Amino acid sequence: MKRLILSQYQRIKGLYVKYERWLMPATLVVGFLVDYITFTSIQISITFTLLLVYWAIAGATIVFINLYDAGKLSQKFRYARLFAPLVIQFTFGALLGSSMVFYWLSGALSVSWPIIVIVAVLMVFNDIFRHYFLKTVVLASVYFFITFSLFSLILPFLFKSLSPWLFVIAGAVSIAIFYPYIKFLPLGIEAQYSKRPKKRLFIFVFSILGIMNFLYFANVIPPIPLSLREAGLYHSLNIEKGKYLMQAEPETFWESLTPEQALHVKPGQKVYFYTAIFAPAKLKTTIFHHWQYYNKATKEWENKDVLSFDIAGGRKEGYKGYSFKSNLAPGTWRIFVKNERGQVLGRVKFDVERQKKEIGLREVVR
Numbered sequence: 001m002k003r004l005i006l007s008q009y010q011r012i013k014g015l016y017v018k019y020e021r022w023l024m025p026a027t028l029v030v031g032f033l034v035d036y037i038t039f040t041s042i043q044i045s046i047t048f049t050l051l052l053v054y055w056a057i058a059g060a061t062i063v064f065i066n067l068y069d070a071g072k073l074s075q076k077f078r079y080a081r082l083f084a085p086l087v088i089q090f091t092f093g094a095l096l097g098s099s100m101v102f103y104w105l106s107g108a109l110s111v112s113w114p115i116i117v118i119v120a121v122l123m124v125f126n127d128i129f130r131h132y133f134l135k136t137v138v139l140a141s142v143y144f145f146i147t148f149s150l151f152s153l154i155l156p157f158l159f160k161s162l163s164p165w166l167f168v169i170a171g172a173v174s175i176a177i178f179y180p181y182i183k184f185l186p187l188g189i190e191a192q193y194s195k196r197p198k199k200r201l202f203i204f205v206f207s208i209l210g211i212m213n214f215l216y217f218a219n220v221i222p223p224i225p226l227s228l229r230e231a232g233l234y235h236s237l238n239i240e241k242g243k244y245l246m247q248a249e250p251e252t253f254w255e256s257l258t259p260e261q262a263l264h265v266k267p268g269q270k271v272y273f274y275t276a277i278f279a280p281a282k283l284k285t286t287i288f289h290h291w292q293y294y295n296k297a298t299k300e301w302e303n304k305d306v307l308s309f310d311i312a313g314g315r316k317e318g319y320k321g322y323s324f325k326s327n328l329a330p331g332t333w334r335i336f337v338k339n340e341r342g343q344v345l346g347r348v349k350f351d352v353e354r355q356k357k358e359i360g361l362r363e364v365v366r
Contacts, residue, residue: 027089048154051098058091062139070186095146141204148174156225157280167216171209219343228337228346230276237272247361264355272324273335286310289323290336328352
């Protein structure tokens with residue numbers, strides 16, 4: 001009977017190993033999609049609760065794998081050990097997805113690319129080098145990055161503030177959690193082949209902490225959870241009963257995908273820049289629209305205006321605001337959307353072309 005059970009286990013393990021190459025990235029993607037759906041369709045508080053559950057499961061599964069591999073758990077858990085990597089993949093997919101979704105929604109790839117690249121590399125690295133990825137030192141390092149990202153996202157909602165000190169506190173909380181976690185974590189087989197693996201792990205953890213703080217305080221990454229939901233240029237703008245009635249130039253599907261658009265205006269005409277910005281409930285801050293013009297003669301960007309407006313958070317679709325300028329010079333322009341610390345939420349780049357004839361405009365309601 002025991003031989004039959006072992007034979008059944010070997011068959012299941014054989015199937016798992018055969019399809020592992022597809023199962024690993026598939027569960028990661030499923031976790032990402034589940035997180036994307038929950039993040040965009042249910043309340044933020046419920047989403048954070050789910051993320052904390054995923055976070056706890058991921059941490060417990062890493063401990064379980066190492067306890068089993070160190071021979072400290074019964075062989076009765078062999079099935080759980082076999083499929084444990086898939087649990088980690090699913091929870092990591094959901095947790096990495098929360099960061100990626102929020103940074104992706106921050107309005108401009110030129111602003112969010114550092115974090116997007118980090119998350120994307122982790123996902124690709126996970127597929128191509130999956131056996132190395134499942135080593136404890138690597139898993140725990142990624143888990144720390146996820147922990148830091150999660151708390152830096154949750155604390156501003158909890159305290160209804162965008163203070164940079166909350167980012168520092170998020171790092172401190174993550175270290176406070178990870179120090180006993182790493183001390184307790186049995187490294188099993190890895191400890192036999194690597195000298196002082198826990199020391200290496202602490203080096204990785206503090207390196208991640210240092211890099212993230214550098215990116216944040218150098219204003220390389222946007223001030224999550226403040227994010228730019230929408231931005232656009234319009235020929236007219238009127239507000240009626242809380243609705244923004246605007247007129248925009250028609251554009252094809254492919255034109256909407258290009259990062260730079262053409263704006264056809266008459267001499268003296270006003271151009272409106274509309275933004276919708278998401279912020280935690282009850283959070284109040286000031287948003288700045290920084291208008292710049294590219295001088296071809298000097299090959300430098302010239303500051304033309306900095307216009308601001310206050311927002312009060314809590315709207316899932318974003319708090320609406322706008323600025324406008326008249327008689328824009330023909331040529332290349334760009335507008336940065338920034339917070340009070342000068343961190344960039346997004347950027348819009350466009351070319352102004354003089355137009356004497358009337359052009360057909362489409363109505364946009366927000």
